[in-house]
Amino acid sequence: MIHDYYQFNTVIVGSGAAGLNAADQLYNLGQRDIAIVTEGWQMGTSRNTGSDKQTYYKLSLAGAEKDSVHDLAETLFSGGAMDGDIALVEAALSARCFYNLVRLGVPFPHNQWGEYVGYKTDHDPFARATSAGPLTSKYMVEKLEEEIYAKEIPILDGYQVIAILVDEGRQCSVGLLALNLNELEDPQKRYTLISCTNIVYATGGPAGLYSRSVYPLSQTGGTGVPLEAGVLGKNLTEWQYGIASRKFRWNLSGTYQQVLPRYVSIDENGREEEFLNEYFPDPGTMLNAVFLKGYQWPFDPRKIEDYGSSLIDILVYYENINKKRRVFLDFTRNPTWEGQELDFSWLGEEAFTYLERSGALFGTPIERLEHMNPPAIQLYKDNGIDLYNELLEIAVCAQHNNGGLVGNIWWESNLRHFFPVGEVNGTHGIWRPGGSALNSGQVGGLRAAQFIAARYGRSPLDRDTLWNTAGRQIEEKVQFVEELVHNIEGESNLQAMRQVVNELMDQVGAHIRSLPAVESAIAEVEMYLRHFVSLSRLAGLQELGFALKNYDIFITALTYLNAIRDYIEKGGGSRGSYLIYHEEGVLPLPNLPEMFRYRKAEGFLSDQIQLIQYRDYECATSWEPVRPIPEDDNWFETVWAQYRNDEIIR
Numbered sequence: 001m002i003h004d005y006y007q008f009n010t011v012i013v014g015s016g017a018a019g020l021n022a023a024d025q026l027y028n029l030g031q032r033d034i035a036i037v038t039e040g041w042q043m044g045t046s047r048n049t050g051s052d053k054q055t056y057y058k059l060s061l062a063g064a065e066k067d068s069v070h071d072l073a074e075t076l077f078s079g080g081a082m083d084g085d086i087a088l089v090e091a092a093l094s095a096r097c098f099y100n101l102v103r104l105g106v107p108f109p110h111n112q113w114g115e116y117v118g119y120k121t122d123h124d125p126f127a128r129a130t131s132a133g134p135l136t137s138k139y140m141v142e143k144l145e146e147e148i149y150a151k152e153i154p155i156l157d158g159y160q161v162i163a164i165l166v167d168e169g170r171q172c173s174v175g176l177l178a179l180n181l182n183e184l185e186d187p188q189k190r191y192t193l194i195s196c197t198n199i200v201y202a203t204g205g206p207a208g209l210y211s212r213s214v215y216p217l218s219q220t221g222g223t224g225v226p227l228e229a230g231v232l233g234k235n236l237t238e239w240q241y242g243i244a245s246r247k248f249r250w251n252l253s254g255t256y257q258q259v260l261p262r263y264v265s266i267d268e269n270g271r272e273e274e275f276l277n278e279y280f281p282d283p284g285t286m287l288n289a290v291f292l293k294g295y296q297w298p299f300d301p302r303k304i305e306d307y308g309s310s311l312i313d314i315l316v317y318y319e320n321i322n323k324k325r326r327v328f329l330d331f332t333r334n335p336t337w338e339g340q341e342l343d344f345s346w347l348g349e350e351a352f353t354y355l356e357r358s359g360a361l362f363g364t365p366i367e368r369l370e371h372m373n374p375p376a377i378q379l380y381k382d383n384g385i386d387l388y389n390e391l392l393e394i395a396v397c398a399q400h401n402n403g404g405l406v407g408n409i410w411w412e413s414n415l416r417h418f419f420p421v422g423e424v425n426g427t428h429g430i431w432r433p434g435g436s437a438l439n440s441g442q443v444g445g446l447r448a449a450q451f452i453a454a455r456y457g458r459s460p461l462d463r464d465t466l467w468n469t470a471g472r473q474i475e476e477k478v479q480f481v482e483e484l485v486h487n488i489e490g491e492s493n494l495q496a497m498r499q500v501v502n503e504l505m506d507q508v509g510a511h512i513r514s515l516p517a518v519e520s521a522i523a524e525v526e527m528y529l530r531h532f533v534s535l536s537r538l539a540g541l542q543e544l545g546f547a548l549k550n551y552d553i554f555i556t557a558l559t560y561l562n563a564i565r566d567y568i569e570k571g572g573g574s575r576g577s578y579l580i581y582h583e584e585g586v587l588p589l590p591n592l593p594e595m596f597r598y599r600k601a602e603g604f605l606s607d608q609i610q611l612i613q614y615r616d617y618e619c620a621t622s623w624e625p626v627r628p629i630p631e632d633d634n635w636f637e638t639v640w641a642q643y644r645n646d647e648i649i650r
């Protein structure tokens, strides 16, 4: 039935920074019976994204300021709803993983004395952050890729994983089924079966959930496939959302805000309005909020009151989603107030001093941007947008999933032999320092590789045994796909179906959430999932991958929405990067509608972690206390003895 069959000790799924590092580390640790399976070598967030100064967070490695593994673990842990043992591992291996990237040639800057100097990022008490520029993660991928090529690690490019195969007790992964996107026309070659002892799953964040998204278009994620196989979700409620441009997806942080652009919305009749003006008492307060958005980029409910910078994200959502207006940043003209153009004397001290010291108390926003950060203009030019002459369409967009699939201190999930690494793994909690995502992805890949190399070296099941174990799962999945093949007729509705779910997620599952809205979205997504085959219309075989991606996204959406519902029902308040409607809460402003009434979580549930299991359209949740940061006296003789006796990797 399935022509193409492979077997390996370990398959790494995904070719982003996390997956490539895991493959390289496995090879270095001696496990060479491996292959990388990816839906697209050039796809994914790491390779295709960046930001003003894309940050890598690590232990301080410069200067006189004191830092320690424990202090870094404390910082990671203090974000709330994060396991202390994982925080400790991420801290302990931060320097090793960072220096590995340095050795590979990622151009992280150092000074004359070899110190890797750092700067402060958000939620960072020290100057631990570093950057190789706007494209740090791209450089990481490119340098790791050179290692993969040099080591001749096999790559299956254009293979979309559609099922994780499990043993009879659903305890352990035993292989996977992929759609060969290069051979969809050929029924003999459409499917590829792989038997493998271990899977390192590095499919990135579930970006395909949202249409208002700053993830690159090529990244949609693959979280639904393991959820379907019984892998638990962890902290799925926790994300980061912020203001980004839509046509070319890019975070509008830093100078883009500090030059004080005009925020305008345009209604269906083309009527333009500087919509912020209505909500602020005076122009100085308004421009201060815009200015602060520059370095308070993610939406944060703690930064709403007193006309804080996160009020802007609420107002953009209100224009966009409720009033159905398109929202833009205008760099060509200065903001106005009651008919009068920007007067720098309106500004508060912080914004005024910043612009004064930058020599930018003049001109229009684009002139100030040209003076302070010309590459920021060039970047848009390179992507077909002329900030000198056009408005830049924006929205509050999903940027990063702090939660994800569950993993232990070796990144192994509840499904044995299945290791989610990188963004697909929910290592982070409520708040995290900027840049810790890239660190976590590298540490996770190394840890999974260490465990596999030490403990899981055995051969995979042979083809017959795999078939005896998982034949039914394979047949069911193939039948499901073939039923979709029967739905090939005329016009496709796959994009429209995805759009419906995406818009639901934008409206109710992003930074503005409420129980009734989430409940009704759950009912709708569940309907789409239950009737998935009969509802889907494909224009041709080449759409099979897209259809299966829809299925993945819908399972993911249902599970994430259920996680949100459970969190709200448990009394969870506004935290992280989202606002939860609460009838006894406060309204950010009296002239905003009731739906924005909220109450901050104030630490409630931040010592708990939510776990969720998907099965057959139903989700079951549970809560566990966070595991503390392990305390150990680290007596050298003891650890050395344990190390020699092979008691560490367990």
Ligand SMILES: Cc1cc2nc3c(=O)[nH]c(=O)nc-3n(C[C@H](O)[C@H](O)[C@H](O)COP(=O)(O)OP(=O)(O)OC[C@H]3O[C@@H](n4cnc5c(N)ncnc54)[C@H](O)[C@@H]3O)c2cc1C
Residues within 6 Å of the ligand: 013, 014, 015, 016, 017, 018, 019, 037, 038, 039, 040, 041, 043, 044, 045, 046, 047, 049, 050, 051, 053, 054, 055, 056, 057, 137, 159, 160, 161, 162, 202, 203, 204, 205, 214, 215, 216, 218, 219, 220, 221, 222, 225, 250, 251, 399, 400, 421, 422, 423, 424, 434, 435, 436, 437, 438, 439, 441
């Ligand atoms: C705009 C933006 C700015 C960011 N800035 C920072 C920052 O400054 N600092 C920081 O630490 N983090 C930042 N992040 C987050 C960080 O970039 C990502 O978390 C990280 O790059 C994810 O790497 P990854 O290897 O886990 O996944 P990705 O790089 O997304 O790779 C996923 C891979 O899996 C493949 N794949 C997916 N599904 C399947 C499937 N079913 N079958 C086969 N293959 C599949 C994809 O094609 C891709 O190759 C930013 C993110 C964005 C969007």
